[in-house]
Amino acid sequence: xxxxxxxxxxxAPERTQRPGERVTVSGPADGHEAAVILERVRAAVDPAxxxxxxxxPRSLRRVALYHFxxxxxxxxxxxxxxxxxxxxxxxxxxAAALGGDRAREAAVRAAVAVELVHNFTLxxxxxxxxxxxxxxxxxxxxxxxxxxxxxxxxxxxxxxxxLLAEDPHPAAGAAxxxxxxxxxxxxxxxxxxxxxxxxGPGEVTLDQVLVMAEAKTGALxxxxxxxxxxxxxxxxxxxxxxxxxxxxxxxxxQLIDDVIGIWGDPVxxxxxxxxxxxxxxxxxxxxxxLTSGTAAxxxxxxxxAAPYDEEDLARxxxxxxxxxxxxxxxxxxxxxxxxxxGQLARAVPDPEAAGGLxxxxxxxxxxxx
Amino acid sequence: xxxxxxxxxxxAPERTQRPGERVTVSGPADGHEAAVILERVRAAVDPAxxxxxxxxPRSLRRVALYHFxxxxxxxxxxxxxxxxxxxxxxxxxxAAALGGDRAREAAVRAAVAVELVHNFTLxxxxxxxxxxxxxxxxxxxxxxxxxxxxxxxxxxxxxxxxLLAEDPHPAAGAAxxxxxxxxxxxxxxxxxxxxxxxxGPGEVTLDQVLVMAEAKTGALxxxxxxxxxxxxxxxxxxxxxxxxxxxxxxxxxQLIDDVIGIWGDPVxxxxxxxxxxxxxxxxxxxxxxLTSGTAAxxxxxxxxAAPYDEEDLARxxxxxxxxxxxxxxxxxxxxxxxxxxGQLARAVPDPEAAGGLxxxxxxxxxxxx
Numbered sequence: 001x002x003x004x005x006x007x008x009x010x011x012a013p014e015r016t017q018r019p020g021e022r023v024t025v026s027g028p029a030d031g032h033e034a035a036v037i038l039e040r041v042r043a044a045v046d047p048a049x050x051x052x053x054x055x056x057p058r059s060l061r062r063v064a065l066y067h068f069x070x071x072x073x074x075x076x077x078x079x080x081x082x083x084x085x086x087x088x089x090x091x092x093x094x095a096a097a098l099g100g101d102r103a104r105e106a107a108v109r110a111a112v113a114v115e116l117v118h119n120f121t122l123x124x125x126x127x128x129x130x131x132x133x134x135x136x137x138x139x140x141x142x143x144x145x146x147x148x149x150x151x152x153x154x155x156x157x158x159x160x161x162x163l164l165a166e167d168p169h170p171a172a173g174a175a176x177x178x179x180x181x182x183x184x185x186x187x188x189x190x191x192x193x194x195x196x197x198x199x200g201p202g203e204v205t206l207d208q209v210l211v212m213a214e215a216k217t218g219a220l221x222x223x224x225x226x227x228x229x230x231x232x233x234x235x236x237x238x239x240x241x242x243x244x245x246x247x248x249x250x251x252x253x254q255l256i257d258d259v260i261g262i263w264g265d266p267v268x269x270x271x272x273x274x275x276x277x278x279x280x281x282x283x284x285x286x287x288x289x290l291t292s293g294t295a296a297x298x299x300x301x302x303x304x305a306a307p308y309d310e311e312d313l314a315r316x317x318x319x320x321x322x323x324x325x326x327x328x329x330x331x332x333x334x335x336x337x338x339x340x341x342g343q344l345a346r347a348v349p350d351p352e353a354a355g356g357l358x359x360x361x362x363x364x365x366x367x368x369x
Numbered sequence: 370x371x372x373x374x375x376x377x378x379x380x381a382p383e384r385t386q387r388p389g390e391r392v393t394v395s396g397p398a399d400g401h402e403a404a405v406i407l408e409r410v411r412a413a414v415d416p417a418x419x420x421x422x423x424x425x426p427r428s429l430r431r432v433a434l435y436h437f438x439x440x441x442x443x444x445x446x447x448x449x450x451x452x453x454x455x456x457x458x459x460x461x462x463x464a465a466a467l468g469g470d471r472a473r474e475a476a477v478r479a480a481v482a483v484e485l486v487h488n489f490t491l492x493x494x495x496x497x498x499x500x501x502x503x504x505x506x507x508x509x510x511x512x513x514x515x516x517x518x519x520x521x522x523x524x525x526x527x528x529x530x531x532l533l534a535e536d537p538h539p540a541a542g543a544a545x546x547x548x549x550x551x552x553x554x555x556x557x558x559x560x561x562x563x564x565x566x567x568x569g570p571g572e573v574t575l576d577q578v579l580v581m582a583e584a585k586t587g588a589l590x591x592x593x594x595x596x597x598x599x600x601x602x603x604x605x606x607x608x609x610x611x612x613x614x615x616x617x618x619x620x621x622x623q624l625i626d627d628v629i630g631i632w633g634d635p636v637x638x639x640x641x642x643x644x645x646x647x648x649x650x651x652x653x654x655x656x657x658x659l660t661s662g663t664a665a666x667x668x669x670x671x672x673x674a675a676p677y678d679e680e681d682l683a684r685x686x687x688x689x690x691x692x693x694x695x696x697x698x699x700x701x702x703x704x705x706x707x708x709x710x711g712q713l714a715r716a717v718p719d720p721e722a723a724g725g726l727x728x729x730x731x732x733x734x735x736x737x738x
Contacts, residue, residue: 057557059564124523128516147497147563150519151556154493157523158556161530162549165542173534173542180531187520187527188426194516195428 034363037356041089041111048112052159056152063152067123067140081135086364087114087224093356094228094242097348107231109167110175114224116160117179121186121220123153128194157183171230178230182223189215196282201290201304209287210251218250225357229347241347248340249361255333256365258283259326262317277316278308284332289325296322337365403732406725410458410480417481421528425521432521436492436509450504455733456483456593462725463597463611466717476600478536479544483593485529486548490555490589492522497563526552540599547599551592558584565651570659570673578656579620587619594726598716610716617709618730624702625734627652628695631686646685647677653701658694665691706734 053064065071069081088111095107126139127149141149164176192212225246229239261276289300300319348354422433434440438450457480464476495508496518510518533545561581565573594615598608630645658669669688717723
């Protein structure tokens with residue numbers, strides 16, 4: 001699954017948009033507010049996150065400390081790159097938007113729990129997908145083996161739900177139930193993702209890949225926002241609206257991430273050009289192109305059915321574009337962001353209170369192509 | 370990890386002890402009471418367990434339904450062999466012993482949660498250990514692949530903790546926290562087990578293998594008893610005593626299971642003679658023998674360092690015995706059972722109230738060699 005770290009790291013958070021630069025989903029903010037929020041969230045969440053991980057028995061702790069970037073493989077201390085903490089930021093910012101500073105402070109455990117769940121899924125997904133790089137370092141399973149990576153993931157899920165079980169806050173029970181349900185959805189999304197890998201280019205429907213992306217990426221962003229609302233004591237309707245906000249923004253993010261995976265500047269994305277196409281990834285723009293019923297879609301299907309050949313890269317990129325994959329993804333992303341904004345306005349009508357969430361949503365989705 | 374199913378299935382529960390038959394840890398009961406308890410527990414727990422599993426999305430559900438023996442690999446309905454439900458039985462019987470029928474009824478969700486956690490660990494352990502048979506059927510990963518077996522396990526853990534998160538009972542939060550802590554310990558036990566596989570016969574200490582067995586087998590039996598006590602509203606001291614009771618009984622079970630793995634009758638154990646030795650398993654009697662400092666221990670180390678040769682089996686069995694492995698394990702098992710009884714008497718002084726737990730402890734440990 002795509003991580004916010006890859007892209008945001010390559011870019012200084014203070015970077016302002018350059019004149020003439022094409023922006024997929026534009027917003028008024030320049031990312032500065034989001035960067036400030038994320039830094040504050042890291043500071044608020046890291047001590048408790050670290051404490052939770054340090055509570056593990058040594059054998060599992062070293063895998064988790066490595067995965068979070070706090071230790072090198074040999075157990076020596078590392079500078080740390082535990083990601084941008086988008087999900088904890090959504091928990092705390094949603095709590096603050098709906099319940100003020102007090103709710104934000106109360107929701108720190110929930111924010112840590114969400115981050116633990118996210119990292120549990122990363123550890124397991126990397127084992128299943130045989131991915132060898134995560135946050136610019138070798139993945140945990142390549143260093144410690146499959147068994148320890150699986151066990152460390154299992155333990156992080158347990159830690160997440162223990163944190164909520166030990167939380168005396170009246171919302172903790174509902175938050176734990178919601179987070180556990182979200183884990184089931186994340187598993188379903190990962191199943192669909194791996195199952196789709198086995199299918200031929202003509203066998204995947206657009207609906208299937210959208211459902212998969214929502215389960216795999218949208219669900220946890222939605223859950224993070226919903227948990228913030230629960231800790232703010234919000235009504236069921238507002239909790240659901242916040243969940244929908246996070247889901248829609250998450251899907252917009254995934255669409256844009258997939259666009260960047262094809263048309264993005266390798267210097268900025270940190271991935272070689274065409275890596276997703278070379279891996280025959282059934283990303284959202286590719287499936288949209290494949291199912292468009294155009295001449296270009298037939299050509300794309302043919303290219304995708306054959307093993308990757310570097311000489312075909314330009315033709316493949318063009319076929320996705322000509323079959324309407326890029327336009328579809330950009331329109332979809334804008335549409336999802338509009339829906340996200342609608343849900344946000346429903347739960348948090350005061351634009352000032354909604355400002356932080358708006359900034360975060362724009363931060364994750366406003367990425368130059 | 371050893372399962373209670375293997376042995377108990379090969380034996381009719383009503384079977385009485387035959388005259389002159391050697392019994393490792395003898396008890397007055399003939400297993401009939403335990404069989405009645407287990408049948409009642411299965412009936413009390415299965416509907417909720419099945420409901421929880423049925424709530425999963427289709428892709429994960431089919432793996433879980435297969436694993437529990439409720440479906441064949443092709444999705445058709447199966448007679449079902451979800452195991453003997455020892456852990457749920459401990460939850461409900463402990464609740465009844467300390468809080469009567471009302472506590473037993475209230476604790477059904479906790480019993481289901483414990484059973485879900487147990488099965489989550491079985492699914493994952495089988496992937497890591499590459500075990501191909503479980504409850505007389507091919508393991509889930511051999512049928513559905515590693516990814517789906519891992520995901521189904523992840524989802525079962527989430528279901529377990531969601532059940533407790535949704536439980537309005539005042540003990541549910543403490544029970545969830547305790548169960549989550551137990552998951553971490555189970556993971557640690559599995560780590561130690563896989564790590565020990567990599568070590569040479571002279572590199573494993575007896576303490577190490579005892580700690581591993583307690584984490585891997587004792588912890589969840591202890592947790593099951595502790596959850597029952599929590600749902601009965603017991604004092605912290607009684608909850609801890611019940612945890613210790615389950616742990617000690619679990620270790621006694623593991624010791625006897627290991628003895629049976631070497632000297633048991635293959636017809637009864639359902640495993641070929643010497644399978645554990647052939648696999649060079651560092652079981653408790655073997656490690657006791659290896660670390661005994663006798664002439665036989667040196668011979669055993671030499672045999673274990675070489676690849677298995679069927680002609681050496683009798684010599685290997687004899688070496689474990691001569692090095693004192695069998696005696697040590699039997700004395701240890703009796704000692705652990707005595708300690709378990711002591712803990713039980715502390716929490717449940719009334720012998721009549723303790724009767725059910727006593728029967729269950731004897732049921733899991735009273736196995737003929």
